[in-house]
Amino acid sequence: MKHSDNLIKKNRATNYSKIRKTIKFSNGNASINLNEGAFGGREVKELLCKIDYILKMYGNKCKVIIFKSNDFRPVDKLSYIMLELIIYNLIKIYHKTIYYQLNINKININVNGLKWSLLCKPQVKCNTEGFECFETDKKSYVSFRSFRRLILPERPEKIAELMSDMRSFLTGCNLKKEYGKKISEIVSELADNACEHAKCECLIDVDVAENYINSKGEIFWAINICVVNFSNVLLGDQVKEKILFSDKRNNTRYLDMERAYHIHKDFFDANYTEQHFFTLVSFQESISGRKDEINSGGKGLADMLKELSNHSDKFQCYVLTGDKVIVFIPEYITIDKNGYTSFNKLNDFISKKPDESIISDSNTDVCGTSYNLTFIYKKE
C-alpha cells in the first residue's frame, strides 16, 4: 500500500538507550515483546520506536523479527490493522521474515474482525491471502463476516463497485437491508473522499459482529469499519485552502466558516489547533474541499456523522489525521441553529470551542487519515 512505509519512517524513537533493554537480538533474530494487555495508539508508537531501533542498529544483520505477547488485546480495529500494516512493510520494504506469538485471550465485539485478520496466522509472507489486499485492488479479502479491499484513485468507477459489493456482503451477513444500504453508502463515501481529496489509495476493512448486548440487555449488530489512507494531504487541508485563500463568491456557508476561523483562532492552544478546526469544518454539510465547487458538494462526511449520532454506543469512533484525533461523541453531534454540527454542549459551532473530549493528539502519526467506526444496529 503506497506510502504506508511512512508509518515506520516517520515515527522514530527518541531514546535508544531505553529501547535497547527491551529488544533481544541473537543470530540475526530480533524479538519484540508487545504490551501485555491493551494494544492501542500508545503501544503502536512504542512498537514503531522499537522497530526504528532494530532497523538502525542491526540493519541487514537482522533477518527475522518475532513479535510476542501473552495477552494481546487490541483496543479497536485500527490498532490491529496498523500492526498488520507494520508487518506488511517489514516484509515488503525491509525484507524481514516475520513471526508472531500472539496469545489472543479475548475478542471484544469492536475487534471482532481480528478473528479473520492476518495476525491469527502464525506467519505471513507477501503472497499470504489478505496481504494481497495491501498490494492490489484486483483482489478482495472476503471471509464469513469480514471484507477488505484496496481502492485506487485512478478508477472512479470502483467506488460504485465497492458500494454494490459491500451491499451484497452485508446482505449475506443477514444484516437488515436498510442498515446494509446505509453502511455501504458511508463506506463508499469515505473511500471516495480519500481517493479524491487525499489523492491516494485507501484500504477498506469492514467486519460484522452479531449479538452485541448493550447495558439495557438489548441485542445489536456491530459493524466495525476502518478506512485508512497514507497521504500528505490531511483531512481539512483542502478545506482550509478554500476557506482562507479562495473566492467564495458570497456563498454564505463558506463565509460562515471563514468567520468561525477568525473566532476560533483565539481558542487555539496546545490542545486545540488549527488542524483540529479545519478537520471539524470538513464534516460540515455543504462544505467541500474541491476547488471548483462552491454551490455543490459536502454531503458525504456530514451524512456519516448523522448516522453515527443515531447508531453508536460506548465504542470509540474517531478519525485520526496526521497526529490529530477527532472523537465522534453522539451528544456533541447536534445541529445548531445555523445548520452546522456543533461539536460542543452549547450547540454552536461558529462561536464556541469544540468540547475538549472530542479533540486530542495521537501518540502515532498515521501519516494520512484513518477512520475507526463502530455502528450499532438493533437486531430484529
Next chain:
Amino acid sequence: MEKNNTITLELSKKNTCLAGNRFGNDIFTNQIADKMNYSELNVIVLPDHIEDIASSFIEGLYKNVAEKYGKVEALDIMQLVSNNSEAQEKINDCIETFGV
C-alpha cells in the same frame, strides 16, 4: 405541452449501485454533456438494474450544471429518474435532503 430531452444512461450490469462524486461527473461528461439541450428539461434515465445511488454520485452528476446555473436551477434543467422504485425513492430523498 413541454418538450423533454430524454437521455438514457448506459451502465455496467455488474454494479447495482452508483457512488462517487468523480464517477458521477465522469458519467455527465461522457454520456450527458454533449446531448444536453438547455432550452428543454433534460430527463436522465437510469437503467432498471440500478437499485441504489449515493448522494456523492448525484452531486457529481449535477456538479457542472449546478456550478454554472445554481443548485435550484440545476434541478429545473436536469431531472434524474429511474423505473426502479427503490432507486427513484433514493433520488427523491437525496435531492430533498441535500439539494445538489
